[in-house]
Amino acid sequence: MNDFSWMVPLPVVLPLVGAGINLAAVGRTRVQRLVSMSILTAVLAISVALLFAADQLGPQVVQVGGWAPAEGVVLIVDRLSALMVIVSTVVTMGVLRYSIGQGRSSFDNESDGHAPLPVFHPTMLVLSAGVSTTFISGDLFHMYVGFEMLLAASFVLLTLGGTEARVRAGVTYVFVSLLSSMMFLIAIAMIYAATGTVNLAILATRLDMIPDDTSVVLHVLLILGFCVKAAVFPMSGWLPDSYPTAPAPVTAVFAGLLTKVGVYALIRTQTLLFPDGTLNAVLMWAALLTMIVGILGAVTQDDIKRMLSFTLVSHIGYLLFGIALGSAAGVSAAIFYVLHHITIQTTLFLVTGLVERVGGTTASSHLGGLAKVSPLLGILFFVPAMNLAGIPPFSGFLGKVGLLQAGVEDGTWLALVLVIGSVVTSLLTLYAVARVWGRAFWGSAPQAEDGMTYTPARTGNGRAMGAGVVLPTVSLVAFGLGLTLVAGPLFDITDRAALDLLLREPYLLAVLGEGPR
Amino acid sequence: MSPNIALVLVAATLIGTGVYLLLARSIVRALVGFLLMGNGINILFMVSSGPAGEVPILGHGDGDRMADPIPQALVLTAIVITLAMVAFVLSLAHRAWQLGRDDLLEDDEESVRIHRRAEENDLSDESRDDADVIAAEFAEEDE
Numbered sequence: 001m002n003d004f005s006w007m008v009p010l011p012v013v014l015p016l017v018g019a020g021i022n023l024a025a026v027g028r029t030r031v032q033r034l035v036s037m038s039i040l041t042a043v044l045a046i047s048v049a050l051l052f053a054a055d056q057l058g059p060q061v062v063q064v065g066g067w068a069p070a071e072g073v074v075l076i077v078d079r080l081s082a083l084m085v086i087v088s089t090v091v092t093m094g095v096l097r098y099s100i101g102q103g104r105s106s107f108d109n110e111s112d113g114h115a116p117l118p119v120f121h122p123t124m125l126v127l128s129a130g131v132s133t134t135f136i137s138g139d140l141f142h143m144y145v146g147f148e149m150l151l152a153a154s155f156v157l158l159t160l161g162g163t164e165a166r167v168r169a170g171v172t173y174v175f176v177s178l179l180s181s182m183m184f185l186i187a188i189a190m191i192y193a194a195t196g197t198v199n200l201a202i203l204a205t206r207l208d209m210i211p212d213d214t215s216v217v218l219h220v221l222l223i224l225g226f227c228v229k230a231a232v233f234p235m236s237g238w239l240p241d242s243y244p245t246a247p248a249p250v251t252a253v254f255a256g257l258l259t260k261v262g263v264y265a266l267i268r269t270q271t272l273l274f275p276d277g278t279l280n281a282v283l284m285w286a287a288l289l290t291m292i293v294g295i296l297g298a299v300t301q302d303d304i305k306r307m308l309s310f311t312l313v314s315h316i317g318y319l320l321f322g323i324a325l326g327s328a329a330g331v332s333a334a335i336f337y338v339l340h341h342i343t344i345q346t347t348l349f350l351v352t353g354l355v356e357r358v359g360g361t362t363a364s365s366h367l368g369g370l371a372k373v374s375p376l377l378g379i380l381f382f383v384p385a386m387n388l389a390g391i392p393p394f395s396g397f398l399g400k401v402g403l404l405q406a407g408v409e410d411g412t413w414l415a416l417v418l419v420i421g422s423v424v425t426s427l428l429t430l431y432a433v434a435r436v437w438g439r440a441f442w443g444s445a446p447q448a449e450d451g452m453t454y455t456p457a458r459t460g461n462g463r464a465m466g467a468g469v470v471l472p473t474v475s476l477v478a479f480g481l482g483l484t485l486v487a488g489p490l491f492d493i494t495d496r497a498a499l500d501l502l503l504r505e506p507y508l509l510a511v512l513g514e515g516p517r
Numbered sequence: 518m519s520p521n522i523a524l525v526l527v528a529a530t531l532i533g534t535g536v537y538l539l540l541a542r543s544i545v546r547a548l549v550g551f552l553l554m555g556n557g558i559n560i561l562f563m564v565s566s567g568p569a570g571e572v573p574i575l576g577h578g579d580g581d582r583m584a585d586p587i588p589q590a591l592v593l594t595a596i597v598i599t600l601a602m603v604a605f606v607l608s609l610a611h612r613a614w615q616l617g618r619d620d621l622l623e624d625d626e627e628s629v630r631i632h633r634r635a636e637e638n639d640l641s642d643e644s645r646d647d648a649d650v651i652a653a654e655f656a657e658e659d660e
Contacts, residue, residue, distance in 0.1 A: 071587070141591050148598045155605055164616045170609060171544055171622050178551055178602060179539060185558050185595060186532070192588060193520065193565030241625050300631055 004053035008062045008075045011043050011050075011085050011132035019125040026118040033100050036121045040096065040128065044089045051082035055493060059510040061138070069199045074138035074511055079497035080335060084135045084264055087339050091256045091346040092128050094476040096121075098350050099249040101468025119156060127153035127253070134261050138511055140188055140198040143265065147184065147229070151177050154258060157250045158242065165245045173242035180228035180235075187221035194218060201511035204272050204504060212278075219274050223283075226269070229262030232320060233290040236313045240297065243312075244305035244362075248353025251305060255312050256346035260338055263319045270323050271331065271501040283324035284414050291317030291425040298432040304352050304362045307436055311388060311429055312345050318403055318425075321418050325406050332498035333402030336491060340387075340395040340483055347384045347476040354380065354473060355440065358465060367440035374465055378441050383477050385437065389430035395483035400426060402491070524564045531557030544610040544620040548603065555599040562588040562595070 018039035025031040053060050059078040063069065077085075099120065130150030137143045154177075159170035192198055194214055195206040207215055224235075231239040239259070243251050270277075294314025301307040319341070322334025352362055358374055359367045371378035387394035400422065407419040483490065500506045531553045538550025566588035571578030573586040613620045 141594070145594065145598070148602075152601060152605065155609075159609065159612075162612050162616075167609060167613045167616060168623055168625075171613065174606060174609065175539065175547055175551070178606075182551070182554050182558060186561065188591070189558060189561040189565050189588075192562070192591070196585075198587075198591070241628065244627075301627075303627060306627060 003057065004050060005060045005062050007046050007050055007053075008060050008077050008136060009064070010046050011089075011136065012129050014039050014043055014046075015125040015129035015132070019122040019129070022122040022125060032118075032121040036096055036125060037093070037100075039125065040089055040093045043128070043132070044086065044093065047082055047085040047089060050077045051079065051086060051493075053077075054079050054082045055496065058506055061510045069138075069202060069511055070197060073142045074199060074201070075136050076138040076507070076511060077136050078500065078507060078510075079493055080264075080267065080501060081135045083335065083339060083493065083497065084260070085132055087342050088131050088135070088257050088260075089128065090479060091342055091476065092124065092253060094472050094479070095249045095253045095256075095346065095350065096124060097472035097475075098252070098353070098469055101466065101470075101472060102249070120160070123153045123156045124253070126150075127157065127257075131257050131261055135264060138200050140191065140200060140203065144181065144184055144188060147181060147261070150258065150261065151181065154254060158246050158254070160247060160250065169242040169245040172238055176228065176238040176242075180225050183221065183228065184225035187218060187225055190221060191218050199511070200268070200272055201508050204508060205512075207273055215274070216278060219279055222269055222273075223266070223279065226262045226265045227286070230259050230266060230316055230320075231262070231290075231313050232286050232316055233293045233313070236290065236294065236316075239313055240306055240309040243309045244303060248349060248356060252346045252349035252353070255308070255349050256342045259312065259316055260342050263316065263323075263334075263338055266320070267323055267331065267334065267501070270326070272504060272507060275326075275502070275504065277324075277326040280324045280326050281414060283320055284418055287317045287320035287324055288418055288421045289317075290314065290320060291421055295425050295428040295432065299428060299435070301432075302363055302365050304355060304364055304436055304440065305349070307364075307432055308345070308348050308352065311432060314425055314429065315341055315345075315388075318400070318422060321422065322403050322406065325410050325415065326502075327406055327410060328495065328498045328502055329402070329406035329409055330498075331501060332491065332494040333399060333406050335494040335497055336395075336402055336487075337399035339490070339494075340399045340480070343476065343480045343483060344384050344388050344396065347473065347480055348381075348388065350473045350476060351377070351381045351384065354465065354469060357469070359440075364436050364439040368443040369441070371441040372444075376465065376470065380470075380473055380477055381441065382437070384480055385433040387480055389433055390426045391430070393484055395480065395487060398484065398487045398491075520564050521568070524560055528557045528560040528564065531560065542622045544606065544613055544622065548606045548610065551606070552599070552603060555595070559592045559595060562592045 018035050021035050022032045025035070050060060054077050059076050062075040064073045064075060067073070127150050130146050130148075130153060133146030133149060134143050135146075137146055155170065155174055158173055159166050188198060191203065194210050195203060197203055197206060207218075228235040228238075243254055246254070270283075291314050294310050294312075294317065298307050298310035298314060301310060315337075318337055319334050322330045322332075322337060325331070354377055355367070355370065356362050358377060359370060361367065383394075387396045390396040390400045404419050404422060407415045407422070535550045535552070535554030535557060538553065539547050541547050541550070566585040568582075570582040570584040573583040610620050
């Protein structure tokens with residue numbers, strides 16, 4: 001049943017090896033591109049095989065270095081981990097292809113095209129390795145190490161070029177991230193003091209044995225650390241402040257992956273370590289406030305990137321809602337929604353990158369008539385935007401229906417309040433994207449006499465809408481549509497994943513084996 | 518296991534001071550806060566490993582109680598990570614000083630703008646002029 005376990009470490013090992021090769025090949029852009037793309041393609045193939053194995057044969061486990069779970073690190077891939085690795089690899093590939101299409105000189109307009117591009121590829125691969133580490137780790141401290149890997153990489157990417165605006169945004173982001181890591185680390189130290197282990201499976205069996213009030217303290221500490229990462233209100237203020245200044249591909253990959261790593265950690269700990277759901281009511285309120293406050297922020301924004309950052313915060317509320325319901329239907333819908341949301345947010349930020357290339361700015365008050373200037377750009381924005389707002393038949397609609405059904409099944413008044421909140425948020429999302437659509441894509445293009453003209457961004461590979469940047473965006477839009485097409489089978493898998501997560505037994509059996517615990 | 522109260526107090530002081538400094542706008546002050554917090558947490562791990570004991574190598578001691586080696590391994594990892602993060606933040610602070618001769622963190626311009634509009638109770642759309650033009654065109658067509 002463990003035949004595929006040799007593949008488990010590869011989603012981490014391959015990108016790290018690739019990052020090393022890329023660092024050695026600094027200055028040889030073509031080698032870097034080839035290495036990055038082939039490594040990510042291999043990781044994608046491996047993670048698809050792992051999903052098949054985890055679905056058909058059960059969780060795949062590796063005990064690193066042959067150490068027993070009590071002493072060493074355990075890597076484990078179940079359905080949830082495999083799904084997360086697949087989607088994160090797909091969006092990372094899309095973003096890398098987009099940045100390749102941008103060409104070397106046009107990568108970064110802020111510093112006259114002289115940004116230190118050579119570190120871009122290795123850093124992206126380290127980021128991908130860090131994200132995968134978090135997803136496949138079966139050990140709390142190892143998860144922390146994965147967080148730090150991806151954080152270190154994200155620090156570099158966010159401050160690429162070192163301009164004044166980016167340093168300012170970077171400082172906020174760096175300190176908030178460091179603080180959340182510190183909180184996570186305090187939680188780990190406390191958990192070790194209380195239980196004598198950091199292995200997730202052993203923890204799951206031992207946390208039942210410690211007094212309830214101690215366990216609540218540990219629970220709160222862990223949740224706080226993860227909620228800062230996932231940008232849950234009231235710990236969400238850092239996100240819209242720091243994301244929009246980075247280059248489009250960087251913001252896109254951040255929006256897709258970084259907060260979802262926090263959400264993944266929440267799903268894992270809520271189901272495996274604290275299955276009684278003592279804090280679910282608190283999480284419900286946090287979910288409601290995240291949705292509402294986030295989307296009200298989005299409605300007031302002028303800059304498209306900032307508007308999208310606020311919708312990103314807002315939709316984390318949906319994920320938290322599903323997790324806090326604690327039922328199989330809720331967790332299943334939350335997993336489906338994570339997969340949808342990673343794809344859609346990344347796509348929208350890439351499209352905004354195209355808007356910046358065509359219009360020279362992302363401030364919607366300075367744009368207009370883009371749909372006439374470039375109908376293709378209009379379609380590319382319209383489809384994922386409607387998907388985000390949850391218009392049928394897109395996957396956003398299906399994910400939301402899943403969440404609403406799970407909420408109504410739950411039946412408590414708090415769940416029903418959340419259901420109403422979700423619908424209101426969905427409508428306000430539609431309003432926010434429609435507002436941007438009306439301002440930037442409809443109307444007439446700014447005229448010279450208004451003092452506002454389009455100043456198309458410098459283009460490395462020819463036109464602003466060159467094939468190199470349009471094709472990756474199109475393929476991500478298509479991937480988002482594909483989620484709708486395969487929604488049936490995908491929901492089957494997430495249902496099984498959620499059921500296994502709530503049963504806990506398959507996970508514990510895979511790590512600890514039979515016998516007394 | 519009863520925790521070592523002296524170590525707990527040291528850890529609490531370090532983390533508390535660290536949080537206070539982390540709230541500063543100066544990058545270097547916040548960095549010092551981060552360092553203090555990191556050290557406090559490392560001591561917290563020492564608390565969690567229980568009382569000191571023999572060297573945790575088989576056949577090396579008199580067979581008394583061994584010290585728990587795992588928290589020490591965790592602390593080593595945490596120290597290395599903290600070092601790397603400090604290096605990055607220092608270079609960031611240096612860059613901020615290079616650019617502005619200052620390491621104080623400024624407010625986000627876009628936030629400030631929206632905040633100001635909120636205080637002035639300004640609910641207008643920024644592209645109001647465009648909207649006026651369009652409305653005028655419609656009015657002309659109607660006539």
